[in-house]
Amino acid sequence: MPAPAEQNEKFAAYAQPWRLVSTEWLADHLGSSDLVVLESDEDILLYETGHIPGALKIDWHTDLNDPVTRDYIDGETFAAVAGSRGIGRDTTVVIYGDKSNWWAAYALWVFTLFGHEDVRLLDGGRDKWIAEGRPLTTEKPAVTPVEYPVVERDDASIRAYIGDVLNHFGNPLIDVRSPEEYSGERTTMPAYPEEGTLRGGHIPSAVSVPWGRAAAEDGTFRTRAELEKIYKEEAGLSDGDNVVAYCRIGERSSHTWFVLKYLLGFENVRNYDGSWTEWGNAVRVPIVKGSEPGTAPATRRGKHGA
Amino acid sequence: MPAQLAEIVNDFQSMEESERLELLLDFARSLPELPGHLADRPELLEQVVECQSPLFLSVEVGQAPEQPVQLYFSAPPEAPTTRGFASVLHEGLNGLPAAEILAVPDDVTDQLGLTRAISPLRMRGMAAMLGRIKRLVREATAA
Numbered sequence: 053m054p055a056p057a058e059q060n061e062k063f064a065a066y067a068q069p070w071r072l073v074s075t076e077w078l079a080d081h082l083g084s085s086d087l088v089v090l091e092s093d094e095d096i097l098l099y100e101t102g103h104i105p106g107a108l109k110i111d112w113h114t115d116l117n118d119p120v121t122r123d124y125i126d127g128e129t130f131a132a133v134a135g136s137r138g139i140g141r142d143t144t145v146v147i148y149g150d151k152s153n154w155w156a157a158y159a160l161w162v163f164t165l166f167g168h169e170d171v172r173l174l175d176g177g178r179d180k181w182i183a184e185g186r187p188l189t190t191e192k193p194a195v196t197p198v199e200y201p202v203v204e205r206d207d208a209s210i211r212a213y214i215g216d217v218l219n220h221f222g223n224p225l226i227d228v229r230s231p232e233e234y235s236g237e238r239t240t241m242p243a244y245p246e247e248g249t250l251r252g253g254h255i256p257s258a259v260s261v262p263w264g265r266a267a268a269e270d271g272t273f274r275t276r277a278e279l280e281k282i283y284k285e286e287a288g289l290s291d292g293d294n295v296v297a298y299c300r301i302g303e304r305s306s307h308t309w310f311v312l313k314y315l316l317g318f319e320n321v322r323n324y325d326g327s328w329t330e331w332g333n334a335v336r337v338p339i340v341k342g343s344e345p346g347t348a349p350a351t352r353r354g355k356h357g358a
Numbered sequence: 359m360p361a362q363l364a365e366i367v368n369d370f371q372s373m374e375e376s377e378r379l380e381l382l383l384d385f386a387r388s389l390p391e392l393p394g395h396l397a398d399r400p401e402l403l404e405q406v407v408e409c410q411s412p413l414f415l416s417v418e419v420g421q422a423p424e425q426p427v428q429l430y431f432s433a434p435p436e437a438p439t440t441r442g443f444a445s446v447l448h449e450g451l452n453g454l455p456a457a458e459i460l461a462v463p464d465d466v467t468d469q470l471g472l473t474r475a476i477s478p479l480r481m482r483g484m485a486a487m488l489g490r491i492k493r494l495v496r497e498a499t500a501a
Contacts, residue, residue, distance in 0.1 A: 096476055097438035100383050113477040150436060 067317025
């Protein structure tokens with residue numbers, strides 16, 4: 053890790069404290085040569101209205117998704133995306149964004165698919181930085197591009213495909229969507245676009261923990277003790293569990309993935325990015341409607357998917 | 359297509375892709391505030407749920423034979439893309455006769471040349487906004 057880890061009491065309780073930095077830490081380290089700050093928002097123009105001085109923009113859709121196949125970019129494109137922002141393989145990358153870091157966590161998860169080791173989130177994200185009256189600028193920083201190696205994406209450890217999920221039954225699943233989406237009343241978040249899902253409901257046995265519960269009022273992550281209560285006591289996860297999280301297209305569940313993996317220390321957590329827009333359209337996969345998880349069907353090992 | 363909208367489409371098309379985003383941001387900044395009679399009465403506004411961020415709009419149709427249409431939009435500053443789309447439609451359509459607005463081609467949003475820079479998913483929000491305006495105008499003029 054080029055940049056030193058931040059020491060504070062709240063972070064120290066997390067499984068991997070250095071995965072977060074505070075607004076103070078970031079303010080003190082802005083301009084460090086081994087640090088690149090990225091803003092990742094839902095709205096593609098929000099960065100342009102004002103951003104943290106020196107921060108560069110990364111867009112989940114236009115930068116990180118393949119424009120043709122429903123997949124993430126490949127190693128070559130990632131090398132260009134990173135290198136053009138002055139990010140080398142050993143650079144410390146701090147990502148922040150709007151909506152309690154929802155889209156920032158998604159970008160972090162994609163960086164992790166490429167094994168970029170030192171990538172951290174700004175606790176509280178864009179809103180906390182602004183709420184504290186810290187400076188914003190519309191000035192776009194000049195970047196000296198660097199060489200980023202072409203690294204093949206490694207999906208296996210943190211990404212689940214539909215076939216993996218069908219083989220996962222009997223292990224915990226966390227559905228991070230809104231209660232209305234979970235029950236099948238709606239197929240998208242309240243007030244969000246319908247994205248063409250044919251069936252409503254949830255994957256059998258998935259427990260509902262809306263992603264936003266992991267964030268406090270000010271957009272920061274809840275404390276370790278609070279998170280333990282939500283995910284272990286309420287949702288029933290136990291240490292050592294093999295967990296899959298999903299939402300609608302895999303962005304909200306990246307936030308939960310971050311919480312389970314780095315803040316609570318679950319080693320085997322995968323994000324099912326196909327999520328409801330795949331499952332709710334797939335032929336003959338089991339679905340449960342209503343507010344109860346339902347029971348896990350037998351796994352379909354070997355019969356399905358990637 | 360109405361002249362005032364065609365002019366905006368031309369402005370977008372004559373630019374490089376990155377400049378088009380800047381222009382959309384300029385539009386976002388110039389979206390007019392809601393007038394008092396709507397600002398205090400949020401129930402008079404209708405939400406366009408197809409937009410990624412909350413967008414509320416209201417349509418007032420004037421007297422025949424012209425039936426000029428007044429458009430009102432509200433979207434938060436944290437949603438500049440949504441505000442930009444609303445502002446383009448406001449500048450391109452506000453004050454026009456109902457018949458002219460109903461005749462606007464549904465695919466006009468594709469002609470701004472933003473699809474690649476903004477993503478097709480986001481452009482759908484703008485198409486939905488235009489669709490909603492036309493539906494409200496149609497309902498108001500049907501009586």
